[in-house]
Amino acid sequence: MTLLAACSKSTSNSSSNSSSATATSSKSGSYQVTGQTNSSQYAGVIKNGKYLTSKARGVTANQNSNLMNLKSFETGLQDISKKQFSTTKYVFQEGQYLSSSTVENWLGRKSKSNPEGLNPASNGSTDPDKRNPIYLQSVEEQDYVQKSGSKLKISGVTIGLAMNSVDYYRKTTYGAQYQTNISDATLEKQGKAMAKEVLTRLRKKAALKNVPIVIAIYKQASNDSLIGGKFISYSVNNGNSISKWKALDIQNVVFPLKTGESAPNSNDADAFSNFKSEVESFFPNLSGVTAQAQYKDGSLQGMNVSITTQFYSETEIRSFTQFLADQAEKYLPSNVKIDITVSSTADGVQSFLSRSSSAKSFSTHVFGSY
């Protein structure tokens, strides 16, 4: 338990090496863990003084042209992991069991030269409704480790399968982009079939024979979406075959709602509208006030508000940020995590406000420059 005590944030040990827990040595080198900035986040693995990056580093990023999908995929996968692997008992390790080439093979179409491809072989058609689409867009491995003697021992793995709701393709290189839409039912069926195969393959690795393997299915948002996709289902597997799937009820909503759209809770939509109109009438030349909102089981989990404005002056940004703190407290839903980012195209992020779900007031920060 030395590891657990040492990796929580502590002010008493700051004169010692506060970045490391017990440094341990093993045949494969010395391990440490990063500090935790708070107990709801995992500490991460440091090996030989360096952050242990994923064996498939960058593959997922390259696979996703919508960066919001990638962020929500990885963050959501960690959220699912937290249900199984407590942040106080497990340390997060970037995936070490699937290499770049393995992941690339899995993401390919099945063929003679790529028998491991999880996506279906081409049926020769390029018609949007007749072709075999690419169902699986990316795979993410997250490892959860625990201290065992002088080593960090793999104690659990979480695998995310990011499934396309839309498969974008070209008939010829540099040709026009076409798309095949994939229904929710097909997406889920394909994901579950692939999960079965992935579990079988992972169980063949000696280190992963007996650890719990969580597999989660993610539905990618389309490339033009202003919010990422969502996890729809996951299973926690202790044996060699897939256990029961647990459905997740997650809804992502972008405010303001488009005509005909509705939010799980219309109060939230109204609250945002009031906030938006208050802010827009107060400050001239705002070019956009939008928000991402996420619901779980029908209840609001949090909101990311983005405000875009032209940069006029640092003093305006300061006054505007103060004003936003008041208006957000007054109008936006309480008891949920809210981030507000003010940015301009010329200058990037200019200020930001945030409030945790338990806080009443927003903390604010204006990005300055000497």
Add this chain to the structure above:
Amino acid sequence: MTLLAACSKSTSNSSSNSSSATATSSKSGSYQVTGQTNSSQYAGVIKNGKYLTSKARGVTANQNSNLMNLKSFETGLQDISKKQFSTTKYVFQEGQYLSSSTVENWLGRKSKSNPEGLNPASNGSTDPDKRNPIYLQSVEEQDYVQKSGSKLKISGVTIGLAMNSVDYYRKTTYGAQYQTNISDATLEKQGKAMAKEVLTRLRKKAALKNVPIVIAIYKQASNDSLIGGKFISYSVNNGNSISKWKALDIQNVVFPLKTGESAPNSNDADAFSNFKSEVESFFPNLSGVTAQAQYKDGSLQGMNVSITTQFYSETEIRSFTQFLADQAEKYLPSNVKIDITVSSTADGVQSFLSRSSSAKSFSTHVFGSY
């Protein structure tokens, strides 16, 4: 004193309109003030429900091709104002006495068609060392108001004169850019002469006949500088002629130091070097770790650290941010305000850490997406 009580942040009045202090009516409309997020910042003026923008809005921004100059000019001018106009007794108002056209005329060269030009008439030469350069690059007006009966009454004005250390010019439209370097002595002499003229002009305005007028001289950094310029001198004027000038000893430093450069305190340079090498050895593929530092009277005031990295994954950013919190606490100078921003070219700001001068630990924020 009702205004002062109401404009400080309060949780007790949150059921009322928390964005406003006492709403007042006057012939020129109804005034309110924004909340203060903390007592070291000014509340700002709201008129008829809208933020009262500067009469010369955008002129200063257009004049400055180095946005860092603009930010440091405006923030620094407010810092000077705070010495004279306490944030608890005065409310900040964007400049209302100098219009865009006035400021544009003042910034022009003196000529028959522009007798108000503060910059010298052209002497016909285009030679860098023989021509009359543009000394004055931009002018900023900040007003400080107080409640008086049912009105907000102008109680003080601060004027910033941003002087070029380098004047960039072209001999022909779209031609090559040339530059005239301006010595510190000339810059200061020109600035002080202009201040005298500016004071005389402001005193002719009825509302500004008897209020304190602070005039501050700013030395612009060159366009390729990685840090803004600095204020070199200011005067607080209660009469019609310029009072004594007070010299400011401000130094801006960019870390890592270039060969031959030195910082006012070599410990800070060493601290930053250690932090940088620790961070770079820990995390692969960082493309830059730099910092802006500001010194007043030889002592460090604060540091803005910028870390640029390629975006690989959200989980890496989270671990990296935790790691940075530890390393910054361990290596960077204590008892000064420090901001650390992690960004990528593809995705802008990804996370940020900050610590006030009185705090020990950093607070961290990772920008997420649903």
